[in-house]
Amino acid sequence: MLEAHHLGKSYRLGDNEVTALADVSLTFPRGSITTIVGRSGCGKTTLLRLLAGLEQPSSGELRRSEGGPQRIGVVFQEARLMPWLDVAGNVAFGLRRRLPPEAIAERSRAALDMVGLSAFAEAMPGQLSGGMAQRVAIARALVMEPDLLLLDEPFAALDAFTRRAMQNELIAIWQRKRPTIVFVTHDVEEAVLLGEHVLELERGRVVGHEPVALPFPRDPTTAEVNDHRRRILAKLTAPSPASAPLPEAAANAIAT
Amino acid sequence: MPRLSTLAVFLAALALWHLASNSGLVSTFLLPSPRTVFETLIELAGSGVLAKHTLVSLRRVVSGYLLAIAIAVPCAALFSLTPALRRLIEPLLEFLRQVPPLAMMPLLILWLGIGEAQKIGIIVLSCFFPIFLGVRGGIAAVDRKLIDVGTVCGFSRSEIMLRIVLPSALPAIVVGLRIGLGYSWRALVGAELIASSAGLGYMIVDAENLARTDIVLAGILVIGVLGLITDHLLRDLIQRKAPWLAGDLEMARA
The missing domain is CATH 3.40.50.300 (P-loop containing nucleotide triphosphate hydrolases)
Structure with missing residues (x-):
């Protein structure tokens, strides 16, 4: 509580x-x-x-x-994606490097699945529509399992x-x-x-x-x-x- | 690959040069024809003179440029992280920035002699400020909203610096690096013109003393081409390593 x-x-x-x-x-x-x-x-x-x-x-x-x-996840009014990272990189952004790479990949994949963007894992933020970018931001929050x-x-x-x-x-x-x-x-x-x-x-x-x-x-x-x-x-x-x-x-x- | 229009502009400049030197309006002593200059270039290349001077100049540019990066980047990062230090030292740096590096040449000759240290010193002085200001400006302009993302992810200060601030500042850093590279060539030739026994600047001033304008022009052409090649290599490296910066690269035409 x-x-x-x-x-x-x-x-x-x-x-x-x-x-x-x-x-x-x-x-x-x-x-x-x-x-x-x-x-x-x-x-x-x-x-x-x-x-x-x-x-x-x-x-x-x-x-x-x-x-x-x-564990807290935050989704802001704007997507606030890191322009130098692709969608998968943005989703995994908050996961600490001490997690094994396979675990990071698995959790990112699951979060992207959840927001229906698995096919866009390699897209760059500039290539996404506003709605897609916001879904990536939600996935980034969800991947932390908040x-x-x-x-x-x-x-x-x-x-x-x-x-x-x-x-x-x-x-x-x-x-x-x-x-x-x-x-x-x-x-x-x-x-x-x-x-x-x-x-x-x-x-x-x-x-x-x-x-x-x-x-x-x-x-x-x-x-x-x-x-x-x-x-x-x-x-x-x-x-x-x-x-x-x-x-x-x-x-x-x-x-x- | 250069675009056709770019090639056309270069060819047009060459044609104008050819017309000017062959029309009799300008003495061929003052402006040798392109043909003469290219023949001189081939001769210089064949004798190994061009390679010798070019290598000396390249070595100086690379050393000075890398040294400037090694000093400017940590200095800018330190200033960005410690506002008190920045407020204290920045007015002095602002003062130094107004002094053209070539005006420091007599002092550098007295302090460092006429060897390599003085020439590399001039290059460092020339490209320090563009690189320093690029990094400083880039860090200062980082979007606070992206830092919020790192904070809610539980990042430490150093993680925020490495994973958010530096990548965010990269466009401005790249602009500083490209402008710095251009400045390093300008400073090098200035240094070699004044006190040197080798290098492209020396080759030019030596040719001037012998009234060989064809060698002067050959030297100028080589410097221009080398500048273009090094800038192209830097752009290529940035485009491969940071493709999202393609737009920012155009800002850096010094």
């Missing part, structure tokens, strides 16, 4: 101090898939970077309980068809491997389609928690998905969220 306790992060911008995240307390149960939704600049990416260990919190702490995530997979708007730049296919692929991978997934998005529909729990973030604070107990794969056109969407949108567009008191559910966003 991964827990965030009163997590806060602020930055200095000139003479001003900007608070990106304020007093966020969350619990991510093992093997769960949680989506975090909010408008641009609400602190989603900051929260994910703190969870990934890419930044240190200004206040509060992150706790990993026993049996909690040890028990915590963090995704920061990974499908934001993709067209609607590729995006839908990738969402289904992600759910299939989650059902097969059961890592704990935290998925950040600004798209409310995507948040409902992918999350068992949807956390709403506004101005650096968690302003709501929407449990979504629908079976996967979810159909975006169903009334249940639309109901969840409507409720989330109502909370996110409510007036002056910064001054509003936090809903009880948001203080400890996911009941465990």
Whole structure:
């Protein structure tokens, strides 16, 4: 289990101090898939970077309980592939050299299989479409066999068809491997389609928690998905969220 | 293989040269015909004089260039990794960069004599800055987002340096290496023109003293061809070892 306790992060911008995240307390149960939704600049990416260990919190702490995530995989908004490595090299990038070469090759092959890109193992990043590059980035995260997979708007730049296919692929991978997934998005529909729990973030604070107990794969056109969407949108567009008191559910966003 | 258009441009320049020297407008003493120069070249090659001077020059260029790489790359890496050192020393280096290496020649002659050390020293001074600035600029421009990838993979600082920073900086390093190579030829000839008893620069200045413009031109042609060949070999090596840099190579035309 991964827990965030009163997590806060602020930055200095000139003479001003900007608070990106304020007093966020969350619990991510093992093997769960949680989506975090909010408008641009609400602190989603900051929260994910703190969870990934890419930044240190200004206040509060992150706790990993026993049996909690040890290996972390991150998929960023852009594929961030190394242009000097081919697809197989990019997928194997995070694997340490102390693993035998056969094991590295085997794990990379399996990860590429999982994202349906086995035929492109020798392609260079410049030869890939945006969707393919993002799948390579997902394979690079999966090859680490992460028990915590963090995704920061990974499908934001993709067209609607590729995006839908990738969402289904992600759910299939989650059902097969059961890592704990935290998925950040600004798209409310995507948040409902992918999350068992949807956390709403506004101005650096968690302003709501929407449990979504629908079976996967979810159909975006169903009334249940639309109901969840409507409720989330109502909370996110409510007036002056910064001054509003936090809903009880948001203080400890996911009941465990 | 050179393209047909490239060959055509070279042939056109040759034709112009031929016309200028055969039309009577320019004295053949000042501008010997291409035919005379090529005959001189064959004569120099046959007597072994050309090979002797070329080998001396090549040895100096290779030594100076490799020495410059050996000094500039670690210096640039050290400066990139230690900002305090960079802030301290960089103004001095900036000052030295403004001084043309040939202006240092009298000092180098006094300090190092007129032997090989002085000539190699001039080459090192000439190509140090392009290589140093290429490596420094390349490291400074590395995309932080790629470093994030290494961080989430759990890489150590040295792993990030070796597996992300250096390969990312390679385009700028390659530009510095190519510009440095061009500068090394320029500096070499300057050094050999002033104080030398062998080498292509010496061959040229000796021919000037004997009023042999055909040998002067032959020497200039050989230097140009050698410069082209070494640049081509470096490009070929880069294209084989780092094919994704093909686009960046064009930036490095010094």
